[in-house]
Amino acid sequence: MINFNIAQWRAWAPGLESVDDWQAWSRQPVALAASDAAPDVSFLPAMQRRRLSRLARMAFSVAWPLAEGRPDLPLVFISRHGETPRTFEILKDLAADQPLSPTQFSLSVHNAVIGLWSIMRGETSEMTALAATGDGLEHGMLEAVALLNEGAPAVLLVITEEQPPQVYAPWVDDVPFPYAVGLLLTCGDDWQLDLSSAPAPMAGSDWPHALDLLRTLLSNDTTCQHAWKNRLWTWQRNR
Template sequence: MINFNIAQWRAWAPGLDSVDAWRDWCQAPTLLAQSDAAPDVSFLPAMQRRRLSRLARMAFSVGWPLAEGLQDLPLVFVSRHGETPRTLDILSDLANDQPLSPTQFSLSVHNAVIGLWSILRNETSEMTALAAAGDGLEHGMLEAAALLNEGAPAVLLVITEEQPPQAYASWINDVPFPYALGLLLTPGDEWQLALHTATVQPTNTQWPHALNLLRTLLTEQGACQHAWKNRVWNWQRKH
């Protein structure tokens, strides 16, 4: 069991880039139309913006405002699937006997986002990139809680998923649309996260748990639950 506060949050999806827009969506969640829209990251130099995929832009768009004015801010970055569009491009080049782009490869690896974050923010504190199945959000919370327990005054947790290319449709069915959620976590007891083991019946939930947690935040519910394999995670708002 871990305790923490959610001091601030930011989220982005195509067409959902304000608190009011997210509050409306959380009241009546619907599937978003496919879109090539990307978040505004004009706070970055133009040369650097051109290197960022949409997944990286999403991570920066929710994380950068939360980190404003904070020094030595540890970061936990979570994505189950990572840079699927870049990966498919690389595999396609291999299949067609085309030379591979070193830049494309370097930006496709799972820790590329935190590497870019470190460079662009001149940040040298602890950073972790996780690829953790269907309950990656909770594993990210455990990493963040460990950092808070070691004395960090705050930890930034960012979870983001890109819409996978159609070639992956048979294997990736848990990304209804591109999204990113950033949480600025601080020590406290506003929230409690507890893990229980149980025999869990497989269920297909329409929304990823990061979005269900956001619905809990914005609709002022007191609790939510997330089951994955034999793990049942209980989120409880204590105040």
């Protein structure tokens, strides 16, 4: 069992930006229509914005406001699938015997987002990029709470997924639409997260677990459960 506080949160998806937008969606969750919309990152200089994919823009849009006024803020970045649109374009170039772009390759690796974050913010504190499977959010929480226990006054956790290219549809079915969720975590016991063994296979949720947790944050519910393989994670709100 681990304990922590969720001091602040932010989230983004196409058409869902404000708390009111997310409150309305959480009451009647629906899959969003395909969209090329991207979050506003005009707080960054234009030359820096040009390097950011939509995945990176989503991460920056939720993380930047949470990091304001907090120097030396450790970051835990989570994405199960990462930069699938970039990597797919690279694979297409390989298949066509075309030369590869070094820039595209360097920005497609899984820790590219935290590298860009470090450069653009001049941030040198601890940063971790995780690519866990269906319970990556929970593994990210374990990493974040370990940093809190080591003395960090706060830790920024960001989880984001991009809509994969259609060719991946037979294998990737857990991203109903692009989204990003940022959590500013501090020490405390407002929340606890427990891990137990699932007694039997449990039905999965219709939504990525980060969005189920967001629905819990926006409601009066005190418990949120997530089953993955033989692991059962229980989030408990104490206050």
